[in-house]
Amino acid sequence: MxxxxxxxxxxxxxxxxxxxxxxxxxxxxxxxxxxxxxxxxxxxxxxxxxxxxxxxxxxxxxxxxxxxxxxxxxxxxxxxxxxxxxxxxxxxxxxxxxxxxxxxxxxxxxxxxxxxxxxxxxxxxxxxxxxxxxxxxxxxxxxxxxxxxxxxxxxxxxxxEQRKVEAIQAEAIVSEESAQFMSWMRSLQAVDSIRQYRKQANDTRQDILSKSLQALAAGGDPEKVLLEFSNKLTNKLIHAPTKALQDAAEQGDPAKLTVIRQSLGLDQTK
Known part of the structure; x- marks a missing residue:
C-alpha cells in the first residue's frame, strides 16, 4: 500500500x-x-x-x-x-x-x-x-x-484529509490482494488431486507405451502398433470422465454434469 x-x-x-x-x-x-x-x-x-x-x-x-x-x-x-x-x-x-x-x-x-x-x-x-x-x-x-x-x-x-482519500484506494488494494491470496490458498487444496491425476495419466501412458515398444521389438507392423497405442491410450484416459458423465446424467444432476463438462473443456468458447 x-x-x-x-x-x-x-x-x-x-x-x-x-x-x-x-x-x-x-x-x-x-x-x-x-x-x-x-x-x-x-x-x-x-x-x-x-x-x-x-x-x-x-x-x-x-x-x-x-x-x-x-x-x-x-x-x-x-x-x-x-x-x-x-x-x-x-x-x-x-x-x-x-x-x-x-x-x-x-x-x-x-x-x-x-x-x-x-x-x-x-x-x-x-x-x-x-x-x-x-x-x-x-x-x-x-x-x-x-x-x-x-x-x-x-x-x-x-x-x-489526504491520507483519508489514499486510505480508500488502500482498502481497495487490500480487498483485491486478500481475495487473490484466499483464492491461492483454496487452490492449494487441489494440489494433491492434480498430482495424483497427472501420475495416473502418466502411469497409463507408460504402461501402454511399454507394451507398444515390446510389440515393435517383436517385429510388429509400426502403423498397426501406433494405431493400437493411440486407441488404447484414448480409451483409458476417457474411461473415468465418460463414466462420470453417464452417472451425472442418470442421477438427474445437471449441476454436477455442468462441472464435469467444464473440467473437460467441453463448454469452452471457441
Whole structure:
C-alpha cells in the first residue's frame, strides 16, 4: 500500500511537518545548519526526522545543559546554552524551537541582527512551542520566514484529509490482494488431486507405451502398433470422465454434469 499509494507520504505530526517544511524550502538539508531550541520529546523527534533527511549539522540550545548533551550525543550535534543563541543564531539556516518557556526566547531584534550578519541570506524559523518561543514580529522581517504551530497544524490537518482519500484506494488494494491470496490458498487444496491425476495419466501412458515398444521389438507392423497405442491410450484416459458423465446424467444432476463438462473443456468458447 505504501508503494502504490501516498498513504504514508504526508506529515501527520507537527514534528514531521516541521521537517517536511524545512526540506521543501531548502534544496538540501545536508548543507543546512539547524538550531534546535529545547531538548524535549518534540525536539528529539524533530532531530530524528532531520537526520533521516540527511541533516548533518545540528546545534542544540537548552536551559539544562545535561539534557541537551544527552540529545546531542544521539545525533552528533553541538550543545550551547540559551544565552549563547544571539551569538550562534547567524550560523543557523533553520531554527526550530519547542520549549516550556513562558516568555519568548528569540526576539525580533535578535533575528534582525542575525540576518544582517548573514548578509541577508534567508532564515527559516519554525516555532512549535505553546506559548510562543519566537516573537510574532519576527515574521515582519525581510528574509526571515516564520511559521508557528498553528501553521503546521493546518498542514497536518490537510495531510490527514489526504491520507483519508489514499486510505480508500488502500482498502481497495487490500480487498483485491486478500481475495487473490484466499483464492491461492483454496487452490492449494487441489494440489494433491492434480498430482495424483497427472501420475495416473502418466502411469497409463507408460504402461501402454511399454507394451507398444515390446510389440515393435517383436517385429510388429509400426502403423498397426501406433494405431493400437493411440486407441488404447484414448480409451483409458476417457474411461473415468465418460463414466462420470453417464452417472451425472442418470442421477438427474445437471449441476454436477455442468462441472464435469467444464473440467473437460467441453463448454469452452471457441
Amino acid at each position: 505504501r508503494t502504490e499509494t501516498e498513504i504514508g507520504g504526508s506529515a501527520v505530526s507537527v514534528a514531521y511537518a516541521a521537517t517536511t517544511l524545512a526540506r521543501q524550502i531548502f534544496e538540501s538539508l545536508a548543507d543546512s545548519t539547524v538550531l534546535l531550541v529545547g531538548a524535549g520529546e518534540t525536539i528529539e523527534l524533530v532531530a530524528k526526522h532531520l537526520e533521516g533527511q540527511g541533516c548533518k549539522k545540528m546545534i542544540v540550545a537548552n536551559r539544562t545543559k545535561e539534557r541537551a548533551e544527552v540529545l546531542a550525543s544521539q545525533f552528533g550535534a553541538e550543545v550551547i546554552a540559551l544565552n549563547d543563541i544571539p551569538e550562534v543564531l547567524p550560523k543557523a539556516d533553520i531554527v526550530i524551537s519547542s520549549t516550556a518557556s513562558p516568555l519568548p526566547i528569540i526576539g525580533k531584534g535578535m533575528v534582525e541582527t542575525a540576518i544582517k550578519k548573514r548578509r541577508y541570506q534567508p532564515m527559516l524559523l519554525i516555532d512549535i512551542a505553546v506559548p510562543r518561543d519566537i516573537e510574532s514580529q519576527v515574521g515582519e522581517l525581510n528574509d526571515a520566514y516564520l511559521y508557528t504551530v498553528d501553521d503546521l497544524q493546518s498542514i497536518v490537518d490537510s495531510n490527514i
